[in-house]
Amino acid sequence: METVGIGVSIPRKESPDKVTGLARYNTDFTSPGLLYAWMVTSIYAHANIKSINISDAIKISGVHAVITGDSYSLLCGPVIEDRPPLAKGKVRYFGEPVAVVVADSEEKAKEAAGKIMVEYEPLPVVNSIKGAIKKGSPLVHENLAFYKQVKPNEIFFKPGTNIVQHVKIRKGDLKKGWEQSEIVVEAEFSLPQSNHIAMEPRNVRAEIKGDGQVVINTSTQAPFDVQEMLAQYFNLDATRVIVHVPLVGGGFGGKTTAQLEIIAYLASKAVNGRPVKLIESREQDMTSSPCHLGLESKVKIGASRDGKIQAAQFTFIVDVGAYVDSGSKMTRAMAADCTGPYKIDNVRCDSYSVYTNHTYVTAFRGFGRLSYVFAIERTMEKLAFALGMDPLELRLINALKPGDTTPTLVGLNYSNIGNLSECLSRLKTLINWDEGVRTETGNYKVRSKGVSCLWKTSSSPPDATSGAIITINRDGTLNLNVGAVEIGPGTKTSLAQILAERLKMDANKIHVAMEVNTGVSPNHWKTVASMTNYMVGNAVLDAAEDLIHQILKIASIVLMCPPEVLEVGGGKVYMKEEPQISIDIKEIGNGYENPNGHSIGGQIIGRGNFIMHQLLPMDHATGRGRLGPAWAVGAQAVEVEFDTRNCTYKILKAATVIDAGKVLNPKCAKGVVMGGMCMGLGYGSREQNLYAQGGKRENPQLRTYHLMRFGENPEYIVDFVETPHVIGPYGMRGIAEHGIIGIPAALANALSVAAQVELNCTPLTPEVIWRTKKGESK
Amino acid sequence: MFSLQKKEFMDLNINGEKKSVVIRSADTLLDVLRNQLGLTGAKPSCKNGDCGACTVLIDGWPVKSCLMLAVEAVGHEITSIEGLKETAMQKTFIDCFAFQCGYCTSGFIMNCHGLSRIHPGADYGIIREWLQSNLCRCTGYEEITDAIKSVLDQNAALEQ
Structure with missing residues (x-):
């Protein structure tokens, strides 16, 4: 039997189900006695709730219960508990859940929801980052100082302001750095909030059994976190909360926090534990559930004439919306990697989270890197221009190398940082950089190119853990059971490949449980941070x-030899010296029966685990610490054709070279990177949450919030460098998020060259480019 | 003829079988397929005609089942993803890695399958026009382009 392990493009194991309509997602299931919930959401961004009249709603036949924030006294949040599951006393963003109706059918629930009368008293709205930090700004949370902090030293807020997190990096001697700088450039950047838009809207079913067991069926990336949060909030025994997660229809970070599950639990509780299904409409998914952060930033970089960066100062102000959720963690992660993948010895960074009356934010692909990388990569472009230097060359000169340190003073080596210079060199060839970055092609058209660099590590808790259980079937195939959720990238398949490689067998003979069930699956922290193949792979x-x-052990008894002389491979155990002396694993995997009937062994069950190690929380005064085990670095480019008359453009090519450590499944890896690039092009060119005056969302629909569509995608060029991360399975690094990170910056760099104007915001619509050319700010 | 709330018996011709359903005139075809017939391959995503995840074929033409009332489908041939068996399009989607999470896949396959039947010789302009009605958030569309082109090429080769 041939080994089909890593490095082979085997299709996702669930492929046949996904092309026949038989793949089941959470929203496809029903259960006996199921009731339906529908949410009433706020029509104001900031208002006191004066009253909620539910009397007409509750009268409708088929309505079982109506719940409001007044029914409970509960605040939620993974870092600071600032969010009521249903608004209580006041609403803080447009779309915030205010009440929930539970009825026999979704139609009935919707009908009743329409009859709930909420009387609001509008309050002044914090509708931008600038508005949040100006003197005398209305406060989104008056009682910030009284909220419970989930863990000590996670959050540093300024009472009496909207500033809820401040993370500092102090590295080297900034004064000396500026003195050594002969050229200093500075710029400000603005990137809006946006949405995840997983194609499967967030949805959940909740039920409380007769014996008190809570059963949650949900579309989440974090089943074990949902379990823990529910137990904590409602004082339940965590082992009595069972969370089931089938295939998930996309996540992108949006399904990493417990939100809808809490509301569904309350809804089920209100109807004596009957099963309740709560599905968000697309509009609710885009306004009520958490979205992607917005960022205002200021970057100042100084360099000597030879192009070497001597000093850099960063200010990041993150719009976390109305509640913190993981916004403060992204604020920290951005600070930790603030320099981009460049050697800078003298650094100061101040990274803030501010509350606004916008939808609150949670993890989004790249965990904040997408936004600050835009700022640094645009500033690098400006520096190259000021130095009269080739922008790609400038990046090569400053690329991080073994021996350098990060902003948080992590010492680098090839294993933990990889090889950015090699990525840049390959990119240079792949995009024909030397043919020139700006070419007028006639007919008012200009072709131009822009590049950028990226890096990212994870930001897990220092004790994040994963487990794996392997059982042997009677036919010699294996079952693999892990707590990672399949959200699309082919995780379960890659894990089977890792196992197949180790056992020198065919990955197609390894069955991986697609569903996660917290009652039987081993724990896995969360399916996030591009860490699943690393953590679960090691387990x-x-x-x-x-x-x-x-x-x-069993084989040595059967073959009558010491175990040391035996080897496993091809579904057999064989003697290293004489491979023809062997026994099939299927003969011993479920006990071995001697010819006389006496049997030994039993089903062989392998168990393994992994825990993050050597991570160090960041010091509040200097930022010193280690958030993740290793980085994956990369270089990206975008080529556009720009029409100088009307500022429209076509995206012709997009290229990415990432140091993946080791590519486990080439086609899956390339697909995930291209998907990230496409999403990055969407964010760079068109995506944004539009808030009208008063903080109402103007575009909470896929008709008005535009994504990249078929045919708007460019030609993709994707290549991988393989510098092993020595403690990653077979040397791999996490790369699932990385495709998105540098793309908006590369697009802006290309368009700035084409339009000959500095473009320092997104989305770069033709109108924005045209206005910038005319000297109007956005 | 219909009232909004009153339910009526209807016969739907779905995947070559006659199915009796009890529906309100306000029920969309998507909801009836999923909730009454257990055909959950067509996916709800925007329920506004913007994303195509719920695409089915009506007399061979792709239609967003969230925008069609079930009563409108009476008398027509409805084909959902469950009605396709071992088609070239399904096989090629696997071979080309043309999906990740898979939630948009039924809709894309139905649209592509319809296209390959109605425009067997479609050029890229037609492909683009047809497939712009479907959204995929995971891939960058390249693998889906490969899949539809590959099937059209296979068809052309068969005809020669």
Whole structure:
């Protein structure tokens, strides 16, 4: 039997189900006695709730319950508990859930929701980052100082303001750095909030059994977190909360926090524990559930004439919306990597989270890097221009290398940083950089190119853990059970490939449980941060060692030899010296029966785990610390054709070279990177949450909030460098988010060259470019 | 003829079978397929005609089932993803890695399958025009382009 392990493009294991309509997502399931919930959401961004009249709603036949924030005294949040599951006393963003109706059918629930009368008293609205930090700004949370902090030293707020987090980086001697700088450039940048738009809107079913067991079926990236949060908020025994997650229809970070699950639990509780299904409409998914952060930033970089960066100062102000959720963690992650993948010895960074009356934010692909990378990469472009230097060359000169340190003073080596210079060199060739970055092609058209660099590590808790269980079937195939959710990138398939590689067998003979069930699946922190193949992969390898140990033990008895002389491979155990002396694993995987009937062993079950190690929380005064185990670095480029008359443009090519450590499944890896690039082009060119005056969302629909559509995508060029991360399974690094990170910056760099004007905001619509050319600000 | 709330028996011709359903005139075809017939391959995503995840074929033409009332489908041939068996399009979507999370996939396959039947010789302009009605958030559309082109090429090769 041939080994089909890593480095092979095997299709996703669930592929046949996904092309036949048989793949089941959470929203496809029903259950006996199911009731339906519908949310009433706020029509104001900031208002006191004077009264909620539910009397007409509750009268409708088929309505079982109506719940409002007044029914509970509960505040939620993973870092600071500032968010009531249903608004209580006041609403803080447009779309905030205010009441929930539970009825026999979704139609009935909607009908009743329409009859709930909420009387609001509008309050002054914090509708921008600038508005949040100006003197005398209305406060989104008056009681900020009284909220419970979930963990100490996670959050540093300024009472009496909207500033809820401040993270500092103080590295080197900034004064000396400026003195050594012969050229200094400075710029400000503005990037709006946007939406995840997983194609499967967020949805959940909740039920409370007769014995008090809580059963949650949900579309989440974080089943074990949902379990823990529900237990904590409602004082339940966590092991009595069972969370089931089937295939998830896209996540992109948007399904990493417990939100809808809490509301559905309350809804079920209100109807004596009957199962309740709560599905968000697309509009609710875009306004009520958390979105992607907005950022205002200021960057100042100084360099000597030879192009070497001597000093840099960063100010990031993150729009986390009305509640913190993981916004403060992204604010911290941005500070930790603030320099981009460049060697800068003297750094100061102040990264803030501010409350606004916008939809609150949670993790989004790249965990904040997308936004600050735009700022630094645009400033690098400006520096190259000021120095009269080739922008790609400037990046090569300053690229981080082994021996350098990060802003948080992590010492770098090839294993933890990889090889950015190699990525840049390959990119240079792939995009024909030397043919020139700006070419007038006649007919008012200009072709231009822009580049950018990216890096990202994870920001997990220092004790994030994963597990894996392997069982052997009677036919010698294996079952692999892990707590990672399949949200699309082919995680379960890659994990099977890792296991197949170790056991020298065919990955197609490894069955991976697609559903996660917190009652039987081993824990996995969350399916986030591009960390799943790294963390769970290591747990799988640990489980494989355990499995092999047990296989060899039985086989050594059967083959009458010491286990050390045996090897596992091709579905057999064989003697290293004489491979023809062997026994099939299927003969011993479920016990071995001697010819006389006496049997030994039993089903062989391998178990393994992994825990993050050597992580160090950041010091509040200097930022010193280590958030993740290793970075993946990369270089990206975008080529556009720009029409100088009307500022429209076509995106012709987009290229990415990432140091992936080791590519586990080439087609899956390329697909995930291209998907990230496409999403980055969407964010750079068109996506944004539009807030009207008063903070009402103007575009909460896919008809008005535009995504990249078929045929608008460019030609993609994707290549991988492979510098092993020595503690990643087979040397791999996490790359699932990275495709998006540098693309908006590369697009802006290309368009700035084409339009010959500095473009320092997104989305770069023709109108924005035209206005910038005319000297109007956005 | 119909009232909004009153329910009526109707016969739908779905995937070659006659199915009796009890529907309100306000019920969309998408909801009836999913909730009454258990055909959950067509996916709800925007329920506003913007994303195409719920696409089915009506007499061979792709239609967004969230924008069609079930009563409008009476007397027509409805084909959902469950009605396709081992088609070239399904196989090619797997071979080309033309999906990730898979939630938009039924809609894309129905649209592509309809296109390959109605415009067997479609050029890229027609492909683009047809497939712009569907959204995919995971891929960058390249693999879907590869899949539809590959099937059209296979068809052309068969005809020669």
